Amino acid sequence: MSFIYGPVPSRRLGFSLGVDLVPYKTCTLNCVYCQLGRTTVKTIRRKEYAAKKEVLKDIKKGLRNASHINWITFAGSGEPTLNSEIGGIIAGIKGMTDIPVAVLTNGTLLYRKGVRKDLMKADLVIPSLDSASMKGFKRVNRPHPLLDLKKIIDGIVKFRSEFKGTLWLEVMLVKGFNDTERELDRLREVIKDIGPDKVHLNTVVRPPAEKSAGIVNDKRVRRIAGKFGKECDIIYDVKWEKKELFINDISETIFEMIRRRPVTVRDISNSLGIRKDDIIKDILILEKLGMIKTEMKNGRTYLKEDRNE
Numbered sequence: 218m219s220f221i222y223g224p225v226p227s228r229r230l231g232f233s234l235g236v237d238l239v240p241y242k243t244c245t246l247n248c249v250y251c252q253l254g255r256t257t258v259k260t261i262r263r264k265e266y267a268a269k270k271e272v273l274k275d276i277k278k279g280l281r282n283a284s285h286i287n288w289i290t291f292a293g294s295g296e297p298t299l300n301s302e303i304g305g306i307i308a309g310i311k312g313m314t315d316i317p318v319a320v321l322t323n324g325t326l327l328y329r330k331g332v333r334k335d336l337m338k339a340d341l342v343i344p345s346l347d348s349a350s351m352k353g354f355k356r357v358n359r360p361h362p363l364l365d366l367k368k369i370i371d372g373i374v375k376f377r378s379e380f381k382g383t384l385w386l387e388v389m390l391v392k393g394f395n396d397t398e399r400e401l402d403r404l405r406e407v408i409k410d411i412g413p414d415k416v417h418l419n420t421v422v423r424p425p426a427e428k429s430a431g432i433v434n435d436k437r438v439r440r441i442a443g444k445f446g447k448e449c450d451i452i453y454d455v456k457w458e459k460k461e462l463f464i465n466d467i468s469e470t471i472f473e474m475i476r477r478r479p480v481t482v483r484d485i486s487n488s489l490g491i492r493k494d495d496i497i498k499d500i501l502i503l504e505k506l507g508m509i510k511t512e513m514k515n516g517r518t519y520l521k522e523d524r525n526e
């Protein structure tokens with residue numbers, strides 16, 4: 218199994234070489250909007266899910282095989298900070314390349330000193346926080362029973378004060394779950410305490426784990442963004458710059474992208490710099506082999522891994 222995927226066009230970072238440190242789908246939460254589906258291993262226990270040496274070997278290979286990588290980004294099949302090796306892996310990358318490192322995390326383990334220390338060498342950390350009330354947190358994120366929201370928020374505040382890099386806070390707006398004025402007012406107060414460099418607003422534009430997790434309409438998201446202030450950006454529907462990439466073994470690369478999150482043919486085309494027509498044949502083969510399937514969402518066809526659920 219490979220620990221890397223892409224390069225993929227991440228919404229904010231241009232082209233990212235993705236690093237996936239936990240098996241599908243290992244997380245501290247089970248968010249209703251999760252595009253990976255429901256959490257199968259809900260845990261708060263950190264362990265060496267992937268060995269540092271093997272991951273660094275993969276990253277080295279990924280850097281050799283692809284050009285135009287803007288970031289090395291930790292994301293993937295679950296919560297990356299659950300891997301106890303993440304600190305050593307970030308340090309290893311720093312000894313290998315000048316490409317900046319980003320960590321996408323749900324932020325739930327930042328109350329632990331060791332986790333905060335592990336992320337210190339990253340250039341950018343993007344924790345998420347979707348609710349500032351325990352009720353909202355339980356509804357949207359369905360956390361591990363031992364997680365406490367107050368502790369989590371204190372952890373993010375503490376990390377912000379210790380971390381010298383850039384911190385963007387991501388908020389996922391889910392219709393009917395965390396979009397009441399009361400919820401949003403509370404969240405705004407907590408965000409003031411955290412003091413992120415930016416707040417990134419998102420909504421459920423990709424197929425979610427639960428069909429009940431609805432999209433908040435664009436007009437309302439814009440109104441909410443206005444209230445969050447000038448450091449708040451809306452991050453869905455960003456157009457990707459087309460780049461030429463040189464990657465070996467295209468169908469494997471396509472499958473590795475689809476495995477991590479639902480994507481459209483256009484996403485793949487933009488990410489890999491390959492014409493749509495040239496991708497279709499690989500997609501048809503993967504579909505025929507029962508490895509992927511399609512799903513409609515908001516008028517777009519998404520490709521997903523077929524896990525026979």
Ligand code: SF4
Nearest residue numbers: 244246247248251323
């Ligand atoms: S969205 Fe992120 S934090 Fe939430 S369940 Fe999925 S992987 Fe975990």
